[in-house]
Amino acid sequence: MQAYQRIKKQFKKLAHLQYAQKILMWDEAVVMPQGAGPYRADAVATLEGLIQKRLISNKVKNCLDQASSEKQHLSTWDRANLQWMEKKYQLAACFPSTLAEKLTKAKLISEQAWRRYREQNNWQDFLPYFENTFALIKELAQRQSQILQLGPYDALLDEYAPGFTQGQIDAIFSELKQKLPTLINKIREKQAVESVKKPQGPFAVEKQKSLGLQIMKSLGFDFDHGRLDTSHHPFCNGIKEDTRITTRYSEEEFTSSLMGICHETGHALYEQGLPVAWMSQPVGMVHSMAMHESQSLLIEMQVCRSQAYFEYILPLIQASFGQQDAFTAENLFKLNTRVLPSYIRVDADEVTYPLHIILRYELEKALFKGEIEIKDLPHHWDEFMQKYLGLSTRGNDKNGVMQDVHWPSGAFGYFPAYTLGRLLAAQFFASFKQQHPQFEQEVRQGRFQTLVQWLGKHIYSLASSLPTGELVKQVTGKDLETGYFIQHIEQRYLG
């Protein structure tokens, strides 16, 4: 196993450099002075080119070739590790490091442009940056599709949700498209007669932050290996040893930042729960964005948007912001499960949320089929929003096609991971609840260890050792299906 041991060392070094890259990206989004943007893009691109070059070096290639003959002597984990290495090598090797540099720079520059122009609702000036990034992504997809023997868009999907193709996603989404509109109508009818009180602000940012930190702590976030900050678009970044989440605050209301923190904490618990022994190895990393989102959504949607959770945090809310009529667990729960078609995906309720994803997915498919063009996205967005959510975004690109950081930063094929993650979350949580029927009572008391330990044992600690399909089957006894999510919606909203 000498070659395999040597290649492990190479990947350890690559992990160090990827960690450096993550810190540079965190810094760029959270603290970097704006004027440093273009130079930062150069630096990040140079580092990316270097990582790429190192990954596709002859040294790595030779080691991989030799290691493949050692396969039969390897443990299951080592074998899975080697498979990931081979895949990573092949996907990188088809994309020369100069192109990797160019794409990395383009992504960062168009993300920076997006921050600037979104605020101005200025699609036209953003467009050239965006088209440049998209052209490069298309080239990447073309090249990788040959390696993966998938269509170009499927190749991109494979990065964020390996194992899922358009075929499967179409089937899943078509079930949701069929069931959700009826559910939404029923729920809205029911909610129309319920009265909900809106808490009255302002809610000081410092107090929101301190409440957020309490929440993170109670969920089990390890502050010796992570932190909370503020950014334009909330995210979780970093590695097991250094997991960083962000949120954004509005003084007008506090539950959006709070639920955002719960969501990102779900991501962070996954990172922090990865197995120490496999740190820096591909098999020891978070499996995919679909799995990542399953963990954030399980915490946010299944746990933290429950009435039991609001019973737990009610006294903390009162201690932070005083007494208000709106501050009852029931009212806060109702407020945070209000179903209403809206413009912004990240603020959407969990019932209409998949429609936001389906809209993006269908636009991406059409883009990659060449049926529509980037420059016409605002028009198509408006059309789809009217179709799926009954809202028009004409002239309102800021809250339409320009609302998300994903496309500007080159993340095409990412969005389906949210809804796949949501379905996984519902299915995982159903299994957990079946084994731990007392959990709701624990939530009321602010005790989450049972859940986090269960997730640690069944999911976090498995890292990338199993394909998602196998993992779901192993944990829940069934293939992934929409039923658990639909059942959860029916119980929570119509039960």
Added chain:
Amino acid sequence: MQAYQRIKKQFKKLAHLQYAQKILMWDEAVVMPQGAGPYRADAVATLEGLIQKRLISNKVKNCLDQASSEKQHLSTWDRANLQWMEKKYQLAACFPSTLAEKLTKAKLISEQAWRRYREQNNWQDFLPYFENTFALIKELAQRQSQILQLGPYDALLDEYAPGFTQGQIDAIFSELKQKLPTLINKIREKQAVESVKKPQGPFAVEKQKSLGLQIMKSLGFDFDHGRLDTSHHPFCNGIKEDTRITTRYSEEEFTSSLMGICHETGHALYEQGLPVAWMSQPVGMVHSMAMHESQSLLIEMQVCRSQAYFEYILPLIQASFGQQDAFTAENLFKLNTRVLPSYIRVDADEVTYPLHIILRYELEKALFKGEIEIKDLPHHWDEFMQKYLGLSTRGNDKNGVMQDVHWPSGAFGYFPAYTLGRLLAAQFFASFKQQHPQFEQEVRQGRFQTLVQWLGKHIYSLASSLPTGELVKQVTGKDLETGYFIQHIEQRYLG
């Protein structure tokens, strides 16, 4: 000039990676969760090894060899640039990248240990980390001394104050050792009969910070390319495009953080004033730590510790902290020019300060001559403190040998740069004042453009194009001497 153009591209990429490294170091000192320390050290070391490897690659070597024959066609700046490249290559080539990695990791790990053990006043547990770093630094010095044809300690000095050797520094320091004690006595005698009022705290950190930001702005700090943060030990890090300074706050008093901010702003103005056209090239960088300190000390000591400056900031102080008897320009000036032998270098007044440096310099010399050992430093420190400043640090290593971040982080040979910088500052400022006798009046009004523009023209914009000796001569018409500093002390304290 084809080879030279190619090598410029190589150095541009190296500058990107060094910028990445700087951000990782900033992050480590300012925001990184503590538990990430060991892994961060691995990552920084890997990146350093890579930078080193790239620098000493055959590609760079061949380009350099070819470029040397193009020298006669190059401009003065390009020639200076090529010389820096050659020097950097040679100094790196004598130190294999595996050793560079090892040293980088050791430095970061012992700096992390220092943060932990200094607080506990625990020399013994810190010692093994420190000895490890020192052994590697000695090896580096040995190897580089052969390239530079200097003794090992001189080789280290050359990194921080190129062009200065022990011979010259001995001569300069011996003048200071001769003149300062008499001056200190005279000043203390004079100050003994003056009454100084101490402002009464607490001074809220938020208000100190906002005052600091105002001060930075008025001095000309460009916030679009820089920021202010808090760290264990104040520093200025980054590059022209992204210059980051830090300070630390105590609620008990505010002038220490304020003067610290003035000092670091001086560093930052130098970085931000470097020539755009030469960004990413060795000749376009800050010349040396001696020059860097000359710019921070010029701003802090010559400008901001003057009575005129306190007249300018008095209303800002009052607006921040209200009215107090101690808040008069005269009293604040007296308070900030109080001469008193003390333990901590960074808090020392400018008259006793050089003695802190001389102590460190003499200990470093003795260490490199093998006359003393690392493990006995607390004893020697105490001895030297008693000799130079009349204070004992026995049992008080926290405020003795463990007070500075420099040695733990491997910066041996750095300290003399402070005093060389202080002398340069006095000499530069004397020239400026002669050309701009109205400047004191401008300071009273908070106008610093005349000075910053002058520094920009005569110093910042020259970057590393001239050796310090030539620069001093060009700017002031004379060689570096102690006279300007001594004269400044006499005028400010005994005039």
